[in-house]
Amino acid sequence: MLGIIIGVSAVIFINSVGAGAQSLIFNQIKGVGSNLIGILPGGSEEDGPPASVMGIIITTLTNDDALAIAKQILHAESVTSYVKGTGTLHWQAQTADSSFNGVSSSYIVTEETEVGEGRFFTEDEARDLSRVIVLGSQIKEDLFGDQDPIGQTVRLKKENFRVIGVMKPRGTAGFQNYDTEVFIPLLTAQKLLLGIKHISFMRVKIDKEIYMDDSVEQIKQILRDRHNISNASEDDFSVRNQAQALQVLGSVTDALRLFMAAIAALGLLVGGIGIMNIMLVAVNERVREIGLRKAVGATYKNILWQFLLETTFISFFAGAIGIILGIGFSFLAALIVRQLDYDWDFVVSWQSIVLGFSASCAVGLIFGIYPARKAARLEPIDALRYE
Amino acid sequence: MPLIKITDLCKDYANDGVLTKVLHHLNFEIAKGEFTALMAPSGSGKSTLMHILGLLDRPTCGIYELDGKDVTKLSDDELAELRNHKMGFVFQSFNLLPRTSVLENVKLPLFYGHAPIDQHDELAKRALESVGLEHRLHYLSNQLSGGEKQRVAIARALVTNPEVIFADEPTGNLDSKSGGQVMEILQTLNQSGRTIILVTHETYTAEHAQRIIRLKDGEIVSDEKVRDRKTAGDGLIK
Numbered sequence: 001m002l003g004i005i006i007g008v009s010a011v012i013f014i015n016s017v018g019a020g021a022q023s024l025i026f027n028q029i030k031g032v033g034s035n036l037i038g039i040l041p042g043g044s045e046e047d048g049p050p051a052s053v054m055g056i057i058i059t060t061l062t063n064d065d066a067l068a069i070a071k072q073i074l075h076a077e078s079v080t081s082y083v084k085g086t087g088t089l090h091w092q093a094q095t096a097d098s099s100f101n102g103v104s105s106s107y108i109v110t111e112e113t114e115v116g117e118g119r120f121f122t123e124d125e126a127r128d129l130s131r132v133i134v135l136g137s138q139i140k141e142d143l144f145g146d147q148d149p150i151g152q153t154v155r156l157k158k159e160n161f162r163v164i165g166v167m168k169p170r171g172t173a174g175f176q177n178y179d180t181e182v183f184i185p186l187l188t189a190q191k192l193l194l195g196i197k198h199i200s201f202m203r204v205k206i207d208k209e210i211y212m213d214d215s216v217e218q219i220k221q222i223l224r225d226r227h228n229i230s231n232a233s234e235d236d237f238s239v240r241n242q243a244q245a246l247q248v249l250g251s252v253t254d255a256l257r258l259f260m261a262a263i264a265a266l267g268l269l270v271g272g273i274g275i276m277n278i279m280l281v282a283v284n285e286r287v288r289e290i291g292l293r294k295a296v297g298a299t300y301k302n303i304l305w306q307f308l309l310e311t312t313f314i315s316f317f318a319g320a321i322g323i324i325l326g327i328g329f330s331f332l333a334a335l336i337v338r339q340l341d342y343d344w345d346f347v348v349s350w351q352s353i354v355l356g357f358s359a360s361c362a363v364g365l366i367f368g369i370y371p372a373r374k375a376a377r378l379e380p381i382d383a384l385r386y387e
Numbered sequence: 388m389p390l391i392k393i394t395d396l397c398k399d400y401a402n403d404g405v406l407t408k409v410l411h412h413l414n415f416e417i418a419k420g421e422f423t424a425l426m427a428p429s430g431s432g433k434s435t436l437m438h439i440l441g442l443l444d445r446p447t448c449g450i451y452e453l454d455g456k457d458v459t460k461l462s463d464d465e466l467a468e469l470r471n472h473k474m475g476f477v478f479q480s481f482n483l484l485p486r487t488s489v490l491e492n493v494k495l496p497l498f499y500g501h502a503p504i505d506q507h508d509e510l511a512k513r514a515l516e517s518v519g520l521e522h523r524l525h526y527l528s529n530q531l532s533g534g535e536k537q538r539v540a541i542a543r544a545l546v547t548n549p550e551v552i553f554a555d556e557p558t559g560n561l562d563s564k565s566g567g568q569v570m571e572i573l574q575t576l577n578q579s580g581r582t583i584i585l586v587t588h589e590t591y592t593a594e595h596a597q598r599i600i601r602l603k604d605g606e607i608v609s610d611e612k613v614r615d616r617k618t619a620g621d622g623l624i625k
Contacts (some may be wrong), residue, residue, distance in 0.1 A: 295441070297467050297468065297499035298499045299464045381444045
C-alpha cells in the first residue's frame with residue numbers, strides 16, 4: 001500500500017515539476033522575444049538540433065552574412081552576430097569566471113535588454129576594434145562589489161578592457177545565466193581573443209510577427225546565394241524561429257519527463273508486489289472464511305471477484321492518497337521555487353491524475369489475480385478444516 | 388423416493404503416496420423429514436461422510452443420489468448452487484465471520500443465492516427469530532456467547548430455507564445448557580418437516596434423533612431407530 005502511495009505521488013510530482021520547469025523555460029525563452037530568428041552554422045533536420053549544438057565547429061557563417069541580411073531583409077529591425085568564449089576577468093586582486101560574448105552593437109535591441117549603469121558600445125566602437133566591455137550584473141558584483149566600475153580597466157585573456165557599462169540583472173534562461181556574461185564588440189572578440197573570422201550564430205529581430213515566415217525564407221535564400229548553394233538539402237546553415245526552438249526544447253523536456261515518469265512507474269510495480277503479498281497473507285488468514293463461503297454456496301467466480309475487488313479497492317484507496325500527496329508535494333515544490341524568485345507555474349495536469357489513478361487500479365487488478373485465484377481454488381473442505 | 392440414497396459409496400485419501408481407505412462401500416437411504424444421527428468414535432470417517440453428503444467433498448467411488456439425481460458428476464459450480472439452496476451447515480466451531488454483525492452473518496448465504504436483495508434483511512430476521520436471537524441483530528459475532536454463536540449459525544443454515552440441515556458436532560463446543568437449546572431448536576426444525584443429519588460421537592446427543600447410523604472404521608455397524616428418544620429441554624448432559 002505504501003509502495004502504491006509513493007509510486008502514484010511520485011508520478012504526479014514528477015509530472016507537475018516537469019511541467020512547471022518546462023513552462024519556466026518556455027516563459028524565459030519567450031521573454032527573449034518571440035520575433036527572433038536564429039541562424040546557426042551547419043545544416044540540420046527541421047526539428048533536430050543543429051550540428052553546432054553538439055560542439056562541432058563550423059566556420060561557414062560570417063558577419064558579412066549578417067550585414068547582407070541586415071541590408072536585404074526589409075522587416076529586419078536588427079541583426080546581431082555572436083561569438084562566444086570563456087575566460088577569467090581580473091580587476092586588481094579580484095577575479096571572476098565568465099563567458100564572454102562578442103556581439104554587434106545591435107545586441108540590446110535584438111535581445112530587448114537594458115543597460116543598468118553606463119552604456120553599451122556603439123557601432124563605431126565595434127567597427128574600430130575598441131577594447132570596451134559591458135559587464136553582467138553578477139560579474140560586476142563579484143569584481144567590484146559596491147564600487148563604481150565605469151572607467152575601470154579589467155583584464156580578459158591578457159587584454160585590457162575599459163568598462164563602459166553594466167547590464168541590468170536578467171536572470172537565468174534555460175541553462176544560460178545572463179548575469180555572469182560580459183559583452184565586447186564582435187570584431188574585438190574575433191581578432192583579439194579568439195583569432196577567428198566566423199561567428200557562432202546570429203539573431204535577427206523582425207519588426208512584426210506576421211513577417212516571420214517570409215523573412216525566414218528570404219534569409220535562407222540570401223545565405224544560399226552567398227554560400228553558392230543550389231539545393232536546400234545542402235544548406236550549411238540552419239534558420240530557426242522561436243516557435244521551432246520551443247518545439248525542439250519541448251520534445252527534449254517531454255522525453256525527460258517521460259523517462260522520469262517511467263522510473264516512478266517502477267515504484268508502482270514494487271507497490272504492486274507489496275499488495276500481492278498483503279493479499280496472500282490475507283488469503284491465508286481467511287482460509288476458513290473462504291471455506292465457509294464456499295459451503296454456503298459461493299462459486300469459484302464469487303470468491304475470485306471478492307478478492308480482486310478487495311485488492312482493487314486497496315490500491316484505489318492507496319492511489320487516491322498518492323494523488324493527494326503528489327499534489328501536495330508539487331504545491332510545496334512550487335512554493336519553494338517561488339521563494340527562490342522564479343516565475344514558477346503550479347501545474348497538475350488531469351492526465352497525470354488519470355494516469356496515476358488508472359495505474360494504481362491496474363496494479364491492484366494485476367497483482368490481485370494471483371492471490372484471488374489461490375483463494376478461489378481452495379476446496380471448501382480443506383478450507384473448513386484448516387487450522 | 389428417498390431424499391438421500393447412497394450406493395456402494397467409498398472414500399480414499401492419498402497422503403504422501405500412502406492410500407488411506409476412510410469409507411468402505413456404504414449403502415443407506417435417508418427419507419425426507421427424517422432426523423438421523425451419524426455416530427462414531429473420532430477418526431472413523433463420520434465427518435468425511437457428512438462432507439460427502441453435504442457436497443463439500445466428492446466420493447472416490449459409488450453413487451450419491453440427492454432427490455433422485457446422481458450428484459457425483461456435477462461441476463463445482465453446480466455443487467455450490469445445490470449447497471446454497473438445498474443445504475444448511477452447522478459446524479462444531481460455528482464458523483461465523485468475525486467482526487461482522489449477526490445480521491450480516493445470517494445474510495451471507497443469500498448473497499450467493501437467488502433471493503431478491505430487498506428481501507435479504509427480512510429473511511435473515513425471520514431466521515434469527517426462529518432461533519430466538521431477534522434481539523441480537525446488530526451485535527458483532529465475537530460479542531456473543533458460544534450458545535448464541537451456534538444459534539446464529541443455525542439461523543444462517545436456515546435462511547435459504549433448505550431441505551436438509553447438516554450439523555457436525557453442533558454441541559461439541561458448548562456447555563450442556565446451550566447444547567440443550569441447540570438440540571431443542573434442531574428438534575423443532577425437524578418437527579416442522581426439515582431433514583436433519585446430525586454428526587456426533589455422544590450417544591446421549593445422538594438419541595435426540597429418530598435414527599442412528601453407527602460407523603466404525605469406515606463401515607456401518609448398525610442402523611436402527613431410537614427406541615427411547617430424548618427430548619431436549621429434559622436436562623441434556625454433555
